Amino acid sequence: MKKVMFTGGGSAGHVTVNMALMPLFLNEGWSVEYVGSAQGIERELVGSLDEVNYFPISTGKLRRYLDIQNMKDPFKIAKGVYQAYRLIRKQKPQVLFSKGGFVSVPVVIGAWLNKVPVIIHESDITPGLANRISIPMASAVCTTFPETAEQISKDKTHYVGAVIRQELKQGNRDRGRNYCGFHKNKPVLLIMGGSLGARKINEAVRAALPALTENFQIVHLCGKGQLDPSIGVPGYKQYEYINEELPDVLAMSDMVISRAGSNSIFEFLSLQKPMLLIPLTKQQSRGDQILNARSFEKAGYCRVLEEDGLNDASLVSGVMEVYNKRDEFIGRMRNNKHSDALSAVFRLIKETAKHP
Structure with missing residues (x-):
């Protein structure tokens, strides 16, 4: 064989x-x-x-x-x-x-x-x-x-x-909403810090929840061991990691906050999801995510927020900028030849x- x-x-x-x-x-x-x-x-x-x-x-x-x-x-x-x-x-x-x-x-x-x-x-x-x-x-x-x-x-x-991954293209919005208990009347913000999580992103997101939940329902994939069970904010769902349900969660999401790992950001590109990217710093990595994020920003697919400047206020500002210009980002993504x-x-x- x-x-x-x-x-x-x-x-x-x-x-x-x-x-x-x-x-x-x-x-x-x-x-x-x-x-x-x-x-x-x-x-x-x-x-x-x-x-x-x-x-x-x-x-x-x-x-x-x-x-x-x-x-x-x-x-x-x-x-x-x-x-x-x-x-x-x-x-x-x-x-x-x-x-x-x-x-x-x-x-x-x-x-x-x-x-x-x-x-x-x-x-x-x-x-x-x-x-x-x-x-x-x-x-x-x-x-x-x-x-x-x-x-x-x-x-x-x-x-x-x-x-x-071909299965990512088979997601269903309604299944995603049912999984998270969301409704159709508010856009969905997906936050992914990578499978191992991103503590600083998690902290900034949780500090910004009052402002973010005014405009979004939020799915937060916060990484193994980084759930905060004390948070009970309506419209905010947190998971360590999602596997089988990820295509449906992506299908219902209107924009994404993410690290800048190549596999993930190209998947978001193929699904035409506007992105706010927060790459790993050079102190945390060899700088590859910074290069990935700059390449995507130059192509007009995302905005980049450096982790050194990350706090609740800069996060909310970055999210609103990307969401308000989402049609421009999606238009450029549609022109990308896969x-x-x-x-x-x-x-x-x-x-x-x-x-x-």
Whole structure:
């Protein structure tokens, strides 16, 4: 049987492209396997696909800052490499597809040692640390932005555009309203701080609730462990994370506040949702979200609010500016030409498996 293996994790952004691709392979009769961490969000998300075999391995985080865990994690990563090598040697996939994140590095090394071809997907303009380590061992790198090819060997890069989960386009407004208990007479503001949450955004949103709820019904995805059960404001619903109901919640939303992870903002673009983006700062990341947000703002798809200037007043001002100009944003989004990146990546994986 034809077999493909996937890896990627640490945050939902390192899983969503895999989640879009795996059903395509299952529909064509492939055996599909996934290698991730024992307790990461990838295990929770992939667990919804009964036909996918999930294999947990030891993982360690790749940090850019001083931390006591930096002394322990190299041993965890080494153990993960050994586990991945043994697993891949036993399972014998024809190809490995990696979405990145720290869990992917041992798996890519394990595949390379077993001479299994590796295809990597890079969502951002600049490759993340995990992908920078993995790219020399890859046969091909799929990119979302054409500029990424300037930083990678051009004979490896395949500019495909953004991979969009098809199920997001199947959302229903009425189902979304029923899920949240909302009515039709007030617009809906969706706030997403990423699967791991964003504490400063959460604090600003909650401080601004009196002003925001005058004009909006609010769905707030605040991240694991960041619910505040003491808040009982009418028209405000908070969840740690939404998976199956997300297409319906997006369908009913009139605008979005979000971080600027590439996967998410391209999904909002495809759904024509006006955005107020609050990218991670350079102190929190390598600056990739700032580049993503500036690219979208230049194209006229969003407004950017830097986290250093984030408070309840600036948040309300930014939201009202985007909402009042929503028709302009939507008009520019309609003119965006979407590529069929999902099909392009699907074909590339199959071709690589056929001719490694």
